[in-house]
Amino acid sequence: MLDLQWLLIAIPLASGALLLVWGKESDRFGHLIGTAASAASFVLGAIMFAELLGENAEERSHAVSLFTWIDAGRFHVEMTFVFDQLSALFVLLITGVGTLIHVYSIGYMAHDERRRRFFAFLNIFIAAMLTLVLAGDYLVLFLGWEGVGLASYLLIGFWQHKPSAAAAAKKAFVVNRVGDLGMALAIMLMFAQFGTSAIEAVNAAAPGATDTVTTSLGLLLLLGACGKSAQVPLQSWLLDAMEGPTPVSALIHAATMVTAGVYLVVRSNAIFDASEVARNAVIVVGLVTLLAGAWIGCAKDDIKKALAGSTMSQIGYMMLAAGLGPAGYAFAIFHLITHGFFKANMFLGAGSVMHGMDDDVDMRHYGGLRSMMPVTFATFGLGYLAIIGVPPFAGFWSKDKIIEAAFGQNFWVGLGALLGAGVTAFYMTRLMIMTFLSEKRWREEVHPHESPRVMTWPLIALAALSAVGGILLLGDWVSEWLEPVVGHAEHHELAVPAIVLTLIITLVVAVGVVAAVVFYRREPIAAETPSSVSIFARAGRHELYGNELNEAVVVRPTRHLTRFLVWLDGKGIDGFVTGVADRLGDTSQFLRKPQTGLVRSYALTMFGGVAIIILCLLAVTLA
Amino acid sequence: MNEYISLSLILFTIGAVGVLVRRNAIIVFMCIELMLNATNLAFVSFSRQHGNLDGQVAAFFVMVVAAAEVVVGLSIIVSIYRARRTTSVDDANLLKS
Amino acid sequence: MILTILAATPIAGALILALLPRGRTDHLRAKVVALGVALITLALSLVVLARYEPTSGGYQMTEEHSWIEAFGAHYSVGVNGIAITLILLTTILVPIVILASFDDRLPDPRGTNAYFAWMLAVEGLAIGAFAATDAFLFYILFEATLIPLYFLIGSFGGPNRSYAAVKFLIYNLVGGLLMLAAIVGLYVVSSRQGDASFLLTDLQDLEFSQTTERLLFLGFMAAFAIKAPLWPLHTWLPDAAGQATPGTSVLMVSVVDKIGTFGMITWCLNLFPEAADWASPVIITLAVVSIVYGALLAIGQDDIRRLIAFTSVSHFGFIILGIFAFTTTSMAGSTLYMFNHGLSTAALFLVTGVMISRRGSARIDDFGGVQKIAPILSGVFLIAGLSSLSLPGLAPFVSEFLVLAGTFTVSIPAAAVATLGIVLAALYILIMYQRTMTGPLAPGAEGVTELRPREIAALTPAIMLIIGLGFFPQPVLNAINPAVETVVSHIGKTDPTPKTPTPIDAPAAEEGGH
Numbered sequence A: 001m002l003d004l005q006w007l008l009i010a011i012p013l014a015s016g017a018l019l020l021v022w023g024k025e026s027d028r029f030g031h032l033i034g035t036a037a038s039a040a041s042f043v044l045g046a047i048m049f050a051e052l053l054g055e056n057a058e059e060r061s062h063a064v065s066l067f068t069w070i071d072a073g074r075f076h077v078e079m080t081f082v083f084d085q086l087s088a089l090f091v092l093l094i095t096g097v098g099t100l101i102h103v104y105s106i107g108y109m110a111h112d113e114r115r116r117r118f119f120a121f122l123n124i125f126i127a128a129m130l131t132l133v134l135a136g137d138y139l140v141l142f143l144g145w146e147g148v149g150l151a152s153y154l155l156i157g158f159w160q161h162k163p164s165a166a167a168a169a170k171k172a173f174v175v176n177r178v179g180d181l182g183m184a185l186a187i188m189l190m191f192a193q194f195g196t197s198a199i200e201a202v203n204a205a206a207p208g209a210t211d212t213v214t215t216s217l218g219l220l221l222l223l224g225a226c227g228k229s230a231q232v233p234l235q236s237w238l239l240d241a242m243e244g245p246t247p248v249s250a251l252i253h254a255a256t257m258v259t260a261g262v263y264l265v266v267r268s269n270a271i272f273d274a275s276e277v278a279r280n281a282v283i284v285v286g287l288v289t290l291l292a293g294a295w296i297g298c299a300k301d302d303i304k305k306a307l308a309g310s311t312m313s314q315i316g317y318m319m320l321a322a323g324l325g326p327a328g329y330a331f332a333i334f335h336l337i338t339h340g341f342f343k344a345n346m347f348l349g350a351g352s353v354m355h356g357m358d359d360d361v362d363m364r365h366y367g368g369l370r371s372m373m374p375v376t377f378a379t380f381g382l383g384y385l386a387i388i389g390v391p392p393f394a395g396f397w398s399k400d401k402i403i404e405a406a407f408g409q410n411f412w413v414g415l416g417a418l419l420g421a422g423v424t425a426f427y428m429t430r431l432m433i434m435t436f437l438s439e440k441r442w443r444e445e446v447h448p449h450e451s452p453r454v455m456t457w458p459l460i461a462l463a464a465l466s467a468v469g470g471i472l473l474l475g476d477w478v479s480e481w482l483e484p485v486v487g488h489a490e491h492h493e494l495a496v497p498a499i500v501l502t503l504i505i506t507l508v509v510a511v512g513v514v515a516a517v518v519f520y521r522r523e524p525i526a527a528e529t530p531s532s533v534s535i536f537a538r539a540g541r542h543e544l545y546g547n548e549l550n551e552a553v554v555v556r557p558t559r560h561l562t563r564f565l566v567w568l569d570g571k572g573i574d575g576f577v578t579g580v581a582d583r584l585g586d587t588s589q590f591l592r593k594p595q596t597g598l599v600r601s602y603a604l605t606m607f608g609g610v611a612i613i614i615l616c617l618l619a620v621t622l623a
Numbered sequence B: 001m002n003e004y005i006s007l008s009l010i011l012f013t014i015g016a017v018g019v020l021v022r023r024n025a026i027i028v029f030m031c032i033e034l035m036l037n038a039t040n041l042a043f044v045s046f047s048r049q050h051g052n053l054d055g056q057v058a059a060f061f062v063m064v065v066a067a068a069e070v071v072v073g074l075s076i077i078v079s080i081y082r083a084r085r086t087t088s089v090d091d092a093n094l095l096k097s
Numbered sequence C: 001m002i003l004t005i006l007a008a009t010p011i012a013g014a015l016i017l018a019l020l021p022r023g024r025t026d027h028l029r030a031k032v033v034a035l036g037v038a039l040i041t042l043a044l045s046l047v048v049l050a051r052y053e054p055t056s057g058g059y060q061m062t063e064e065h066s067w068i069e070a071f072g073a074h075y076s077v078g079v080n081g082i083a084i085t086l087i088l089l090t091t092i093l094v095p096i097v098i099l100a101s102f103d104d105r106l107p108d109p110r111g112t113n114a115y116f117a118w119m120l121a122v123e124g125l126a127i128g129a130f131a132a133t134d135a136f137l138f139y140i141l142f143e144a145t146l147i148p149l150y151f152l153i154g155s156f157g158g159p160n161r162s163y164a165a166v167k168f169l170i171y172n173l174v175g176g177l178l179m180l181a182a183i184v185g186l187y188v189v190s191s192r193q194g195d196a197s198f199l200l201t202d203l204q205d206l207e208f209s210q211t212t213e214r215l216l217f218l219g220f221m222a223a224f225a226i227k228a229p230l231w232p233l234h235t236w237l238p239d240a241a242g243q244a245t246p247g248t249s250v251l252m253v254s255v256v257d258k259i260g261t262f263g264m265i266t267w268c269l270n271l272f273p274e275a276a277d278w279a280s281p282v283i284i285t286l287a288v289v290s291i292v293y294g295a296l297l298a299i300g301q302d303d304i305r306r307l308i309a310f311t312s313v314s315h316f317g318f319i320i321l322g323i324f325a326f327t328t329t330s331m332a333g334s335t336l337y338m339f340n341h342g343l344s345t346a347a348l349f350l351v352t353g354v355m356i357s358r359r360g361s362a363r364i365d366d367f368g369g370v371q372k373i374a375p376i377l378s379g380v381f382l383i384a385g386l387s388s389l390s391l392p393g394l395a396p397f398v399s400e401f402l403v404l405a406g407t408f409t410v411s412i413p414a415a416a417v418a419t420l421g422i423v424l425a426a427l428y429i430l431i432m433y434q435r436t437m438t439g440p441l442a443p444g445a446e447g448v449t450e451l452r453p454r455e456i457a458a459l460t461p462a463i464m465l466i467i468g469l470g471f472f473p474q475p476v477l478n479a480i481n482p483a484v485e486t487v488v489s490h491i492g493k494t495d496p497t498p499k500t501p502t503p504i505d506a507p508a509a510e511e512g513g514h
Helices: A005-021 A030-053 A085-108 A115-134 A138-156 A163-194 A199-208 A211-228 A236-243 A246-255 A257-267 A269-274 A276-299 A303-323 A326-356 A374-388 A394-409 A411-435 A453-486 A498-521 A535-541 A543-592 A599-622 B002-021 B025-050 B054-084 C002-019 C028-051 C081-100 C109-131 C135-144 C146-156 C161-192 C200-204 C210-227 C236-243 C246-271 C273-299 C304-324 C328-359 C375-388 C395-410 C412-437 C453-471 C474-490 C507-511
Strands: A062-072 A075-083 C060-068 C073-079
Touching (some): A062 C328, A062 C474, A075 C395, A085 A246, A085 A257, A115 A138, A138 A199, A163 C412, A199 A269, A211 A257, A246 A326, A269 A326, A276 A543, A326 A394, A394 A498, C002 C073, C028 C060, C028 C109, C060 C135, C073 C081, C081 C246, C081 C453, C109 C146, C135 C246, C146 C161, C146 C246, C210 C246, C236 C304, C273 C412, C328 C375, C328 C395, C328 C474
16 A cells, blocks of 8 residues: 555546546536545545554655656656655645545535636645655655645636736745745756755765755755745745635645645755754744744734734744754644644634625624634634644644744744744734624624534534644654654753743743733724724734835836836847848948939940940050 | 941941930830841851851841840830830839839 | 658648649638648658657668769758657647648638648758758758748738748848858868768768867857847847747747757757857857846737747747757757747647637737636646746656756856746746736627637647646657767767765666666
């Protein structure tokens, strides 16, 4: 069974292709095929995972090479897929959460006439994401990397008739391409330095490479990771991406695709282990994004954008952990998985709320939905407790470990992570209060109602996972499980005992919650966004002016450059060419003058010419 | 002998002047024929003088070419006349109408 | 013999079409005959492929007759891995183009016979140019392709077609003139060193003085650089592509322009290896400028056809970059890129051609929201566009990455700047897609209806090949690799070795390589 990893990818891919090609008659059952394909992958993945559990720790990596993808000159790439401890966890997360979201989408997209295509795109996404995590070669990983980018593009822009959705989709793709630039250059550098881009071979060679090489590789990969994982400075696309249907936001822009950057860093651990500069860069990026995302999350009134800010922030935590080296890799993955559970849960919950509120996303129009949507409220509440890190829910365990490891690295990094935990508690409490608690603020014509079962069941399942996801940490299971892949973590000595730190973290979280309660319960929440707010709130609402910065630094100069070049091409280069042609034309116009077309003048010229020639001949012979 | 050459020169000059001064295409054409025949006369005279047949052969060639030229030239003149109702060479100074 | 038959079939078809009486109304007979001839040619090229032995790097199915003994010109043809790839590209694209051009609205419908006859003529001459192994024969055929293209642009294009056709012709003739001077120079050098000969094999053994070699190289290179086109000699292409019918544009950009890049490998590198090495820094710089410049200009266009023309300038930059990086990886990538670029540009020109003919305008602003009324059309357009921006999983990615990876091993700055092209490519394609396909339906764009079955039939093979070669490029690469290795070793280059080779054997090494 363990050599069947290609089948994990092939099933959803085939289903996606089938749904795209099959005509209208499959509209009635297309969504079922799509869901079944995802579920089949999940079942297969679970069986393979179980088999992996039964093996010795050292033998849990199974590589299969399907065929030679590219072979030209020295460049050789096999279509290799590796099923090991790390990819197994991802396979379960992707297909598990993915299947739940497929089920949810059956209800959510029930009234969309293009539902079949939606499921086709979701299937393609699952296939691409599995390619990404199963890849045994960086170029194959890049194939999945761009595949998820394409799926993300198609799904963000799924409602293409909305210009905002189309623009957001394009923005996501283009910003990701900037990251891909880093990825592509990293792969070229690997090829030039190591003669291969197979992940295992590169990881084996990295310790022997010079610092310049490993640092460049690390920074280039980080650029790629920043694009895909919406980390500063390539964060701007994620909030716009919320234009996509909510299940897409949950699956792609919360649980799976955006965490690919973290996966990439962890997968390339040998490179980052070999370069301290690259590791520190990862930490800085993670820390900055963690705080920036939390800041944005505090200020947004759009429920999906507030959650998206939170996603940025949580991925910042993962990045931070990944930057800590072997001490943090396992915790990064652990947080990634728990985050996948609770964030997918909350996004789907937000979708459920929007479903009941006629697709209104402004939290200022919500309020008091607790009684109207009890299941959504309860499941969302579990996600809430998990994300802010209330013991014993999933987020508590994972975040606690990361902050602990961060303090082990550097006091200030730890402090930043701790501050982030407090802000997380604040903005999530704000979101809870504005949506479910407080007084009702919705308009008369809106009739909030609970979503159908097909949507609430996935919520319940994800809520349960959010609640108990922490058991992965029992007896340090996740660290030991991943150790053969990411290396052994030496334990850092902390200045204070771990239990004290845990108490401090819990205290900071409590302060955040209380602050939010005090702030938002003090006076009734305005149904319209207040215009006079502090400079901090305004900056948060404008996403810390990231778009304005991009506009000023990149977009506008490019536009001017383009316009200038168009002018230059027409007037300069082509102007030169046509100028030469015109001068030639002028010359021939001038030379044409004697050609009057009068036969008699031609004849006179002829006779004159003959006379001159004869005279010359005579002169020569006589002389 | 000189008389023949002189006659040939005179004929040739008459033809050349005619080509230069006359406007009517037919007359220009006749003048060209005149020049050709003047050269023919010169060829034949020189042939007689030198006692070989080279000049006579050349004269025959000229005649054949002249005949062909008449065929093509006259038909061009006729078609120009049909198109423009004129035979003046000064009016036909453009190839396109 | 088979190569001669292959090249002669479309020419004969063109003559038959020219003699065929004009149809009354729909000219269906001429179209069917043209398609039939193109399909026969395709079948013949598959026979050639079946007889081709891919593991050998030399020329196969060669044929040689003395032609003009006075200056040693031979009728000499043969194919190696590079030539057969491009011949296949030609024979695959021409039936697609002909099928897609059935409904082209020509300025004068009575010219339908001539339109398709000229197309077949392009095919025959291009096959001949790819197969020629005699410099004189190659030159004749290279120049002869101008004639049918001149008429295709000048007689059947848009309102400004005469200007575009004349510009195309004169620009290319100037290049051809320089090449002619170089051909004469070759004759002089060759006749001084024994019997004059234009055979590739004889020319390769010639001894040149440094200056002569450089001058002759520049003569050849000028013609190829204009044809390819390399910045700053590109300005004829947008004008020509902006006026030509989509089918003509495909033949021009996907097939005939490839003779330029093909010539760089087969003639410039084989005949003048030292001069090529001498010129390579400048050419690499120009190629990188082409990549970025073409992409930026494409972003700034508001005419779809000119936009695609500028994307081609960018892509030709990649091809030329890969050739003059002198590594087997990049050169194999370039050759594969010629094939893939032919496919993706063909798909892009043809699908936008459908849009333009239904809308009656090529301005991007005249479209909008077409996705809603024509989902298959927009899907095909998206796939063609994505292949143009080199999305992994589609054919051009493999070739582009090979070019970049090979270039990176010899020049990091060139590869790094060229990689910028992938970001810009995303911009020009997606901006065009966004403006034409998404949003609310633009007023006036209601007439852009769904693809008809015949159009789908024409585009499907191209799309299938683009997707298929994205995952399985190896059959083509297997043919290309030996030929490219021969060229690279002829110019005396070896690929740089990895600086710190991996301690682990790659899986391929265990299997003994491929």
